[in-house]
Amino acid sequence: EDQVTQSPEALRLQEGESSSLNCSYTVSGLRGLFWYRQDPGKGPEFLFTLYSAGEEKEKERLKATLTKKESFLHITAPKPEDSATYLCAVSPPNDYKLSFGAGTTVTVRA
């Protein structure tokens, strides 16, 4: 069963046009939710960890938030270099693994 669902699958933005990506999860007793960025042909690059509902983390133009059912990744005034696939992953209780969503591919046009 899918534990992590990301939407939309793809997002095309104009430079400076802010938007949000969604990650909804069904696992109960979440131990942690992780956001990664993946560039073509590269491995996932760690961005944020969120552990509890209400938590927020920021890094440059990115801000991640967490509720009991979902997480949002907000991209404020994006630049072309923010173009990438953004992956959400959850760490279920008592597990070592990360369960990944399918990702949202963001393309930012100058």
Place this chain on the structure above:
Amino acid sequence: EPEVTQTPSHQVTQMGQEVILRCVPISNHLYFYWYRQILGQKVEFLVSFYNNEISEKSEIFDDQFSVERPDGSNFTLKIRSTKLEDSAMYFCASSEGWGQPQHFGDGTRLSIL
């Protein structure tokens, strides 16, 4: 900044052959993982390794797969008899502790002919 390194970046192998993928995790990390990503699909967990033993494995990780930490720095994934469906990008990751962020290498692209 410390990083996970993987070699080779691309491996081409005949079906039925054995292949070994190599990884050097971040030096102070204690937990090690292998994931794979078939083209166009999700990143999938294969196995985790801690304290010189497998701590968790997925259904994908059958008897054809094995992992080893042969020395203090390397972590390897062996596929004993490769199949066409093993073609994928294989990622190694490591973390400082349980539940801590996992840091990934840039992967080995495995192509089975």
